[in-house]
Amino acid sequence: MYVWFASLLAGLVLLLLPAVRRTYFPHLFQDARYIAKAAWFGLRLARYRTRRPFYSLLERFTDAARTHPNKPFIHFEGATYTYLEVDRLSNRVANALRTCGGVTQGDTVALFLANEPCFVWTWLGLAKLGCAAALLNCNIRSRSLLHCFSCCGAKVIIAAAELRDAVQEVLPALRQQSISVYILSDGGHGDGILPLSGEISRASDEAPPASLRAKVTMKSVALYIYTSGTTGLPKAALVTQERVWAASFIQSMSGVTSQDVFYINLPLYHSAGFLIGLTGSIERGGTVVLKRKFSASQFWDDCRKYNVTVTQYIGETLRYLCNTPKVRGNEKEHSVRIAIGNGVRTEVWTEFLKRFGNISVRELYAATEGNVGFINYTDRVGVVGRVNFLHSRMFPYALIKFDTEKEEPVRNSLGLCVKAAKGETGLLVGKITKRSPFVGYAGNKQQTEKKRLCDVFVKGDLYFDSGDLLRIDQDNFVYFLDRVGDTFRWKGENVATTEVSDILAMVDSIEEANVYGVTVEGHEGRIGMAAVTLRDGKTFDCVGTYSHLANYLPPYARPHFIRIQSSLEVTGTFKMKKVKLVEEGFNPGIVQDCLYFLDLGAKNFVPLTEELYEAIVSRQIKL
Numbered sequence: 001m002y003v004w005f006a007s008l009l010a011g012l013v014l015l016l017l018p019a020v021r022r023t024y025f026p027h028l029f030q031d032a033r034y035i036a037k038a039a040w041f042g043l044r045l046a047r048y049r050t051r052r053p054f055y056s057l058l059e060r061f062t063d064a065a066r067t068h069p070n071k072p073f074i075h076f077e078g079a080t081y082t083y084l085e086v087d088r089l090s091n092r093v094a095n096a097l098r099t100c101g102g103v104t105q106g107d108t109v110a111l112f113l114a115n116e117p118c119f120v121w122t123w124l125g126l127a128k129l130g131c132a133a134a135l136l137n138c139n140i141r142s143r144s145l146l147h148c149f150s151c152c153g154a155k156v157i158i159a160a161a162e163l164r165d166a167v168q169e170v171l172p173a174l175r176q177q178s179i180s181v182y183i184l185s186d187g188g189h190g191d192g193i194l195p196l197s198g199e200i201s202r203a204s205d206e207a208p209p210a211s212l213r214a215k216v217t218m219k220s221v222a223l224y225i226y227t228s229g230t231t232g233l234p235k236a237a238l239v240t241q242e243r244v245w246a247a248s249f250i251q252s253m254s255g256v257t258s259q260d261v262f263y264i265n266l267p268l269y270h271s272a273g274f275l276i277g278l279t280g281s282i283e284r285g286g287t288v289v290l291k292r293k294f295s296a297s298q299f300w301d302d303c304r305k306y307n308v309t310v311t312q313y314i315g316e317t318l319r320y321l322c323n324t325p326k327v328r329g330n331e332k333e334h335s336v337r338i339a340i341g342n343g344v345r346t347e348v349w350t351e352f353l354k355r356f357g358n359i360s361v362r363e364l365y366a367a368t369e370g371n372v373g374f375i376n377y378t379d380r381v382g383v384v385g386r387v388n389f390l391h392s393r394m395f396p397y398a399l400i401k402f403d404t405e406k407e408e409p410v411r412n413s414l415g416l417c418v419k420a421a422k423g424e425t426g427l428l429v430g431k432i433t434k435r436s437p438f439v440g441y442a443g444n445k446q447q448t449e450k451k452r453l454c455d456v457f458v459k460g461d462l463y464f465d466s467g468d469l470l471r472i473d474q475d476n477f478v479y480f481l482d483r484v485g486d487t488f489r490w491k492g493e494n495v496a497t498t499e500v501s502d503i504l505a506m507v508d509s510i511e512e513a514n515v516y517g518v519t520v521e522g523h524e525g526r527i528g529m530a531a532v533t534l535r536d537g538k539t540f541d542c543v544g545t546y547s548h549l550a551n552y553l554p555p556y557a558r559p560h561f562i563r564i565q566s567s568l569e570v571t572g573t574f575k576m577k578k579v580k581l582v583e584e585g586f587n588p589g590i591v592q593d594c595l596y597f598l599d600l601g602a603k604n605f606v607p608l609t610e611e612l613y614e615a616i617v618s619r620q621i622k623l
């Protein structure tokens with residue numbers, strides 16, 4: 001009682017004395033607003049959990065289709081689909097699959113589709129049957145495709161017509177496992193791939209009875225989403241109904257309303273596009289503009305054409321936008337007011353605002369399978385969030401000291417991890433509790449175990465290893481620094497590769513840079529190397545690049561080898577591929593591309609010849 005009274009009094013003092021507040025608690029209102037919002041979402045989630053039958057996001061959608069049937073739900077390449085139309089189409093899908101496919105509650109169905117409107121109603125149709133959907137990356141093929149398909153335990157796959165060849169390639173293996181293979185086209189070819197479009201258009205558009213999904217609860221798996229590793233095969237993260245709800249709140253949390261038009265330009269098979277974009281818009285009852293593929297040159301035209309008010313991004317896409325040539329006219333003329341996403345670097349963030357105007361960037365930190373997340377709810381550029389009393393109570397997490405060389409947490413003499421100090425970079429770990437569970441990956445015990453970290457602060461405790469390096473500053477702002485593995489260590493110093501690429505990309509002749517560390521015989525750690533692409537018609541500017549790097553980067557962070565490529569390989573989410581580059585290293589006998597070497601004596605980049613290479617590996621040249 002006394003404690004409550006004291007805190008009430010303290011609260012009043014803070015409210016009444018703005019000077020005290022500004023000095024000692026400059027973010028009090030923002031923190032309080034965030035806490036209030038978070039608490040409200042917590043309550044809503046609790047209400048849905050106890051409602052019988054369970055109120056899923058699907059029910060939210062069907063409610064929306066009842067309350068505003070004629071509101072546009074999806075704009076796609078000039079076509080518009082209203083809530084009612086999408087609802088009816090999803091009924092058809094459900095009825096078709098039920099009668100001809102025998103799909104029932106509890107089944108998992110894999111979707112192998114690109115970003116197109118039928119992705120949405122096919123998924124809604126599956127949800128109406130109480131099925132989980134595995135969202136296969138439409139760029140994967142053969143072994144990887146089979147792996148992803150198999151690990152979610154699906155018995156049915158639905159593929160887009162244009163992906164027929166990819167399906168055909170793995171058909172023998174699928175048939176061996178008696179998988180039903182459907183394709184969204186009319187004609188069959190008698191090869192065991194069943195056309196589904198005719199069945200769907202013939203099926204009834206009446207809603208299938210809700211009893212068909214009566215067993216779905218908050219804990220049921222709703223989706224399998226594959227996390228795109230830069231190494232190895234993708235892992236299928238289990239996304240429960242609860243997770244779907246929680247992720248769908250991000251839009252609302254960021255200030256998006258039902259009047260907003262949300263631009264989905266990232267793949268629907270990933271969480272950013274599907275959870276934040278699609279399910280978030282369903283939760284809001286808003287309109288989405290769906291893009292087949294992100295295009296920097298069409299971005300603002302799309303925004304103007306469809307009156308987009310909210311967009312999503314990843315760091316790379318904002319960078320692409322900033323790299324587009326300046327156009328005549330006012331680049332600030334558009335209605336985009338909010339951008340939600342993650343991974344943007346401070347420089348790009350600043351440049352983006354300067355060029356494209358007053359847009360609230362809601363930078364957030366979250367992983368599909370993770371159990372802790374942050375969102376920037378203050379006005380500080382470059383941060384992903386703030387340490388907040390309630391948040392850390394509800395979802396205990398910590399930053400722990402990390403050895404980037406061994407790529408594992410530092411442990412003390414007792415075998416326990418060590419908290420990183422304020423201002424120090426650390427590995428983010430989230431305590432695994434009932435409220436913040438880590439469900440793991442489907443059919444992959446080993447990977448699941450790898451992400452569980454035991455004996456963190458006391459023997460026997462259990463944390464989720466995010467694999468991300470973050471920093472918390474003196475004012476409790478949280479900064480995202482890197483993924484583990486996106487750093488290298490040279491001369492005893494850790495170098496974040498993204499930082500170096502940002503600096504390189506400022507060089508006039510360089511379009512894009514992919515930075516990584518390579519080993520050199522006889523040396524500890526890894527030395528910096530960069531694969532770069534050049535701007536149209538430009539050649540590599542040896543002197544200019546050298547002096548630019550010398551100006552901006554400490555010696556240990558400078559890339560000593562430059563590899564000129566015509567394009568940089570990226571994953572489906574625009575992450576740069578590095579593993580192959582790291583393996584190939586800087587041996588001109590292996591690498592076909594033009595190579596340059598940072599010559600300290602000459603203060604210049606020089607072509608890397610065989611002789612020079614020999615001199616480096618035999619240590620005649622000092623690095």
Ligand SMILES: *[C@@H]1O[C@H](CO)[C@@H](O)[C@H](O)[C@H]1NC(C)=O
Nearest residue numbers: 072075261304305306307308
């Ligand atoms: C965008 O807004 C303008 C002006 O309010 C309106 O005329 C136009 O129809 C809107 N476009 C779409 C696609 O909603």
Ligand SMILES: *[C@@H]1O[C@H](CO)[C@@H](O)[C@H](O)[C@H]1NC(C)=O
Nearest residue numbers: 255336337338357358359360
């Ligand atoms: C930026 O937008 C916010 C609301 O979105 C508004 O409150 C603010 O005044 C705007 N600032 C400028 C400089 O236009």
Ligand SMILES: *[C@@H]1O[C@H](CO)[C@@H](O)[C@H](O)[C@H]1NC(C)=O
Nearest residue numbers: 360361362376377378379381
């Ligand atoms: C997040 O950071 C940006 C800085 O660009 C700021 O404009 C925005 O208001 C911040 N806060 C929220 C809640 O988005």
